[in-house]
Amino acid sequence: MNNDLKDFLESHDKVPASLCADTLKLIQISLNPKSLLVKFFALNLFGAMATLSICPQYGFGPFAFSAGVMNVIMSYGPVVCGIFCASIFFLGGHALSYAFLSSPERKWVGRNGYVMLIPYVSFLFMLGMGLKTIAPGHIHHDVFSFYGSWLLTAFAVSALFLKIISLQKKGLPF
Numbered sequence: 001m002n003n004d005l006k007d008f009l010e011s012h013d014k015v016p017a018s019l020c021a022d023t024l025k026l027i028q029i030s031l032n033p034k035s036l037l038v039k040f041f042a043l044n045l046f047g048a049m050a051t052l053s054i055c056p057q058y059g060f061g062p063f064a065f066s067a068g069v070m071n072v073i074m075s076y077g078p079v080v081c082g083i084f085c086a087s088i089f090f091l092g093g094h095a096l097s098y099a100f101l102s103s104p105e106r107k108w109v110g111r112n113g114y115v116m117l118i119p120y121v122s123f124l125f126m127l128g129m130g131l132k133t134i135a136p137g138h139i140h141h142d143v144f145s146f147y148g149s150w151l152l153t154a155f156a157v158s159a160l161f162l163k164i165i166s167l168q169k170k171g172l173p174f
Contacts, residue, residue, distance in 0.1 A: 025104035033108070036101075040109050043100055044093035044118055051092035082149030090157035093118065098161070103168065110165035119154035 029036050074081050094115075098106065109115055 022104045022107075025102070026108055029105065029108045033112075036105055036108065037114065040097055040101065040105075040114060041118075041121075043097040047093035047096035048089050048122065050096075051088045078143050078146035079149040082146040083153045086150040086153035087157060089122070090118070090154055090161075094157065094161040098164070106165050106168065110162050115158050115162045115165070116155070119151065119158050122154060123151055
């Protein structure tokens, strides 16, 4: 044991500058994570809201083709509709957060479990979609299978995002 410490102290190997910079950034984030969390959740919210522009249910989407596309997807049933909607919803939010967060920020968000918090928060808002007072009109997919497939897909997409972050830590070019 003493030889290991002595070898370490006498070593002339330099720590790579990028490792020092990443470590410093992670320490700074850990000391004050508020701004990063606001940025992360805002990017996910913006990305998710942007994806709702293709959802004809809300009526504010600028895409004329979305009603036709959504009718085809909805014709396959509530499970396929839930999987498609959640995939688009979460891919949009996670793609924005991946694009605008630095590598140390993504690592910190992933390591501290905030990536997997997004499906829970979003699910509460998605449940509001089912209320007739918030989303007027008949919601044909207001069934358990839609909500279940939506939630499972939400976790799957978020887990995929978390996996991409972990692969990035290993040096893969994502």
